[in-house]
Amino acid sequence: MGTGYQQVAAELRAAVDRGVYPPGSRLPSESELARSYGVARGTVRQALATLASDGLVSTRKGARRLVLGQQRLQGFNELRSFSEWAQALGETPGGRVVALVRRESTPAEAEQLGTGRVYHLTRVRLLSGRPVMVERTAYPERIGALVAGMDAGHDSITARLQELGVVFANAAHTLSAVVASAEDARLLDIRPRAPLLRELRLSTDADGVALEWSEDRYLGQAVAFTIHNSVHQNTLIRGLA
Amino acid sequence: MGTGYQQVAAELRAAVDRGVYPPGSRLPSESELARSYGVARGTVRQALATLASDGLVSTRKGARRLVLGQQRLQGFNELRSFSEWAQALGETPGGRVVALVRRESTPAEAEQLGTGRVYHLTRVRLLSGRPVMVERTAYPERIGALVAGMDAGHDSITARLQELGVVFANAAHTLSAVVASAEDARLLDIRPRAPLLRELRLSTDADGVALEWSEDRYLGQAVAFTIHNSVHQNTLIRGLA
DNA sequence: TCTCGACACTTGTCTATACACGTAGTAGCC
DNA sequence: GGCTACTACGTGTATAGACAAGTGTCGAGA
Numbered sequence: 123m124g125t126g127y128q129q130v131a132a133e134l135r136a137a138v139d140r141g142v143y144p145p146g147s148r149l150p151s152e153s154e155l156a157r158s159y160g161v162a163r164g165t166v167r168q169a170l171a172t173l174a175s176d177g178l179v180s181t182r183k184g185a186r187r188l189v190l191g192q193q194r195l196q197g198f199n200e201l202r203s204f205s206e207w208a209q210a211l212g213e214t215p216g217g218r219v220v221a222l223v224r225r226e227s228t229p230a231e232a233e234q235l236g237t238g239r240v241y242h243l244t245r246v247r248l249l250s251g252r253p254v255m256v257e258r259t260a261y262p263e264r265i266g267a268l269v270a271g272m273d274a275g276h277d278s279i280t281a282r283l284q285e286l287g288v289v290f291a292n293a294a295h296t297l298s299a300v301v302a303s304a305e306d307a308r309l310l311d312i313r314p315r316a317p318l319l320r321e322l323r324l325s326t327d328a329d330g331v332a333l334e335w336s337e338d339r340y341l342g343q344a345v346a347f348t349i350h351n352s353v354h355q356n357t358l359i360r361g362l363a
Numbered sequence: 364m365g366t367g368y369q370q371v372a373a374e375l376r377a378a379v380d381r382g383v384y385p386p387g388s389r390l391p392s393e394s395e396l397a398r399s400y401g402v403a404r405g406t407v408r409q410a411l412a413t414l415a416s417d418g419l420v421s422t423r424k425g426a427r428r429l430v431l432g433q434q435r436l437q438g439f440n441e442l443r444s445f446s447e448w449a450q451a452l453g454e455t456p457g458g459r460v461v462a463l464v465r466r467e468s469t470p471a472e473a474e475q476l477g478t479g480r481v482y483h484l485t486r487v488r489l490l491s492g493r494p495v496m497v498e499r500t501a502y503p504e505r506i507g508a509l510v511a512g513m514d515a516g517h518d519s520i521t522a523r524l525q526e527l528g529v530v531f532a533n534a535a536h537t538l539s540a541v542v543a544s545a546e547d548a549r550l551l552d553i554r555p556r557a558p559l560l561r562e563l564r565l566s567t568d569a570d571g572v573a574l575e576w577s578e579d580r581y582l583g584q585a586v587a588f589t590i591h592n593s594v595h596q597n598t599l600i601r602g603l604a
Numbered sequence: 605t606c607t608c609g610a611c612a613c614t615t616g617t618c619t620a621t622a623c624a625c626g627t628a629g630t631a632g633c634c
Numbered sequence: 635g636g637c638t639a640c641t642a643c644g645t646g647t648a649t650a651g652a653c654a655a656g657t658g659t660c661g662a663g664a
Contacts, residue, residue: 125646125647125648126647126648127647127648145571146571151613151614151615152614152615153613153614161648161649162648162649162650163649163650164647164648164649164650165647165648165649167615167616168647168648177533177535180532180533180567180569180571181615181616182532182569182615182656182657183614183615183616183655183656183657184613184614184615184616184655184656184657184658185569185614185615185656185657185658186613186614186615186657187615188569188570188571189571190533190567190571291421291423292418292421292431294418294589294590295589295590296587296588296589296590297538297560297587297588297589297590298560298583298584298586298587298588299540299541299558299559299560299561299581299583300540300558300583301557301558315556316542317540317541317542317558317559318540318558319538319539319540319560320540320583326421326431328421328423328426328429329429330386330387330421330429330430330431340540342539342540342541342558342561343539345539346537346538346539347537347538347539348535348536348537348538349535349536349537349538349590366616366617366618367617367618368617368618392643392644392645393644393645394643394644402618402619403618403619403620404619404620405617405618405619405620406617406618406619408645408646409617409618422645422646423626423627423645424625424626424627424644424645424646425625425626425627425628425643425644425645425646426626426627426628426644426645427627427643427644427645428644428645
């Protein structure tokens, strides 16, 4: 059930979804919500911050919060693995290992993961059977040794690593567009030179130690990422970061 | 100079940049920072939330904050126009109007902006003289009438609209990849079928009224977007949505 | 009728305090 | 030496109260 503000946030979210607060309407004031939920105003503010971060409500100083709508697309607010991500979209995640090699790191990999040997995994990722992404991940030796023992076709590597005590804490994503290489095209069953959305991702643990460096190439037609924005300089917000 | 926590955040940011807290090191505790800046702990927490949202520090319950590094790429935390965005990157923004027409809205436009006539603006956006983006924006009639009177080649439309009392408050972005159309290729001076990063953007004012619906196509090679992530469910964070 | 000012309301910022719970180092025990 | 339990510390959550500043409404006055 989570903490207090998480419960309040969940109930507010549900209320918006149920149409209690339809898009375009205004939420009750923080004080009213605090009274009706029996919590302090600060707790309500923390809950509302999570809604704002998801783009569900808009905030303006002096005016009650505006309900924007009950959109639900996959955003970046949570750090999620492909498997979790797929499940959140209501699809069945899958994978097929193309290659897993242990080799000396390239200069680019060494810059991110440090010099030495790396395990390099190439996987095709499936959404309900359809290939939608090619994943090329370099793991430092310590992590790669664990990954090598897994069934990367079925398991969520992130979940398995978590069970083994390897926790992903932070990630930096960089998005751009590239053309499909011959291999990409073969793996995704598309024409060569088709456009792909490229995501470079460096994941680290809580100590800032790099755990994986990955280049993912998504089918432009099948997948999209969403982000919500506000001019509002601050307002304690949740999630992302 | 802004509010208290903004000043604290700016000073902490500067301290990280100056190397007072090098990457990999740990920040002083919230209590120590509060004492040394002469503010309450809550204020320090609010400042630290903004740093975390920029991916500058990582937080873990029970442990002091870890300094990740002084990266500085363009993120989504602020709602920025192309012009502001370019300037933040140290480049000179530019633009060239390809077409500005007033016409009946397409079904897709009507869904976002409401039925009726729209002004449709096609622009090539330049970064220090190089074309990097094609922008196709639909404005509702009221806004479009204002835009039509501007010098869209030189002015920042967003800035000019702001002067006229039209304030952009929220935006929802959706990112995917597409191939350059013949027109895209001609405007950006690239080969047809080159990969482009597509950003669909719906901007609204503080009342949730749509102000523009735009499809921007970025040169994949020239531009990249970055996002930072953390498993941390909450932590009051700033900026983004 | 229109404009402007007063006022109640609302959100943003800040302080102070308290407790829960995770972290990390230490000391003691086997 | 190595393991465990304890303990000091630090962050997360929550409360209560205060003031600043923006919003919107209503009423008085021109």
